[in-house]
Amino acid sequence: MLSPREDLVSGWPTLDRLDDERLARSLARSGAHVLSGPPPGDxxxxxxxxxxxxxxxxxxxxxxxxxxxxxxxxxxxDQAARALHAALLAAYAHAGRLADPAAFRAWLYALVRNECVRRLRDPRRPAERREAPEVEDLFLDEADRARRLATRRLVHAALGGLRGSEREALDLLLRHGLDDAEVGAVLDLPAE
Structure with missing residues (x-):
């Protein structure tokens, strides 16, 4: 059973927007600290x-x-882990450039997306991929597992009819909890 602080779709703990803003400010202070070093001459x-x-x-x-x-x-x-590592370090180092801490979540997802797109365009990208294994919920009985699998197949079939950018927008909105404006900012879409 999900706690009240877990998202129904993803199962991840919910993230408070005010906590995001505080985290953005903390990262800005820390990243500036790391980048600036001691004052010149002293x-x-x-x-x-x-x-x-x-x-x-x-x-x-x-x-x-x-x-x-x-x-x-x-x-x-492996590529996902490397992209995440690079994006988190970039977020840590450059959070001070974020003008509005309220935009932290969209900014963070955009950093991650840009790193992934950069890797997708890299001609040296390995052709062979190693997909992450899906983790089974050990607390489900056989009937619940069967229902979950049937639902997953139905959702995958429905999503198959959408373009990649539409699937990505739905994923960000429903599973990652971004709002419309944040999804637009991550995907660099017009504000309409």
Whole structure:
């Protein structure tokens, strides 16, 4: 059974938008701290206060769902892990460039998407892929597993009739919990 703080579709813990804003501010302080180093000419001067746990909180809150998104785009477990790693480091290093902390979630997903698209366009990308195995819910009985499999097949068949960008938009909206404006920002769509 899902807790009240878990999303019905994905099963992931829900993310509070105010927590996202606080995390964005913490990352901005920490990333600036890492990038700036000591003030020029004074290696002994204290560094600005940094939130040393910001990156860990980012990983705790977003790694599973962002890996899922990377894997959906790349269809390769190793490439998805590498893309996620690069995107999380970029988020940590560049969060200070985010003008509006309220846009953090869309900005983070856009970073991940851009890294995945960059990898898809890389001519050195390996042709052979290693898809992540699907994890079975061990607490389901046979009847529930059968129902879940039948539902999954039905959903996959319905999604097969959509274009890739439409499937991606639905995935971001329904499974990842982004709102319409955030989906538009991630996919770089007009605000209409």
């Amino acid at each position: 290696a002994t001067a204290p560094l600005p206060a940094a939130d040393t746990d910001a990156l860990a909180r980012l990983v705790d809150a977003y790694a599973a769902r962002l890996f899922d998104y990377c894997h959906a785009l790349l269809r390769d477990q």
